[in-house]
Amino acid sequence: MTATAEKTEEVGAVESFTVTLKILRHDPDGLDGREPGAEYWEEFQVEAHATDRVLDALHAIKWEQDGTLAFRRSCAHGVCGSDAMRINARNRLACKTLLKDLNPARPITVEPIKGLPVEKDLIVDMEPFFASYRDIMPFLMPSGPTPERERLQSPEDRERFDDTTKCILCAACTTSCPVFWTDGQYFGPQAIVGAHRFIFDSRDDGEWDRLEILNDQAGVWKCRTAFNCTEACPRGIEVTKAISEVKRALTSGEV
Amino acid sequence: MTAPELTAPRRPMNRRTVGGAERWSWIFQRVSGVVLIVLIFTHLFVNLLTGDGVSQIDFAFVAGKWASPLWQWWDFVMLVLAMMHGTNGMRMLVNDYATRPFVRAMLHWALRISMIVIIVLGSLVIWTFDPCPTDAAGELLEGVPSFCESVL
16 A cells, blocks of 8 residues: 655665554553544554564554554563564564564554453563463472583483473463463463473473363363464464373373 | 562462363363364265265165264264253353353353253154155155165
């Protein structure tokens, strides 16, 4: 619609364009004559470069156009996991998504992640998500006396749970899961990833406590292998595979 | 701000989770799914692609198939597995979407009852099927399989 790539005179200059962001806003206070809790779409036009990410466009809006726009971000470099949002109907990190990769010729939709209560604009209440994470006891549970030096582990043993150590708790997977949307009882993919990281750790001895929790009605059996989580993960964790490994441990009785 | 207090982990809270009922339901769903693929596609192949194809299906064709215990058992297993597989799948959807306990219980009972009614009706048809019905005068009706001539 508005992608008029301007002629760049300098050779090698970064291409710039105007991009429209269509943001699903949520106003808990009811300002400007709106009902408290009103939801509405608002469009913003931003001048952007091909090197800009969605987060840069959100910054431009907040700093130059509408200071009331609320969203979370901390490190802004894909490590802290604060700025997961639903961009063009897919969960991504705003700081890892380049505008030019999203077809800037059309308006880019930005929504809060689904399945968690929205507090304002793109900010959701993450507490149900963290509660599930706490339920699976995400800490080392060793047995026996505490050794006087570090707990050693072979590279092969480390390899078993290497993938799931990459999780940054951004909630992109859990809030892309269709079972999580319908059913507040499901632990969600992230909690199972978090449990996987300890269940398959040779230094940890709490695996059956965690597996028993995931054997619950709200646990791994709710998973229908939709693969939304694997697709959504900004860290490239094979989430569905991790869930299936937990299922296999439960059916075979072997970790 | 203080860190959230760690509560005791979630424990199995009802009899469904005791003994791994959800696990068995999941395993059943996978196993019955694989078995059903074989049963249904063989069924379709035999009925629609062998012999005269779709035009061969009439009373005599069905009667001829059910004269053999193999096909009686085939269709019976297919009926029971398909109904249980479907009911189990619907049960999971009810658990997803019906949050009010009363509605959930009603839907679960409706599912169970309809499953049992259909399995009973279907089994009756399979096991009490008469391939050679006669009219009041004791003559064979039209369209019965050819082997009825020798049986009568």
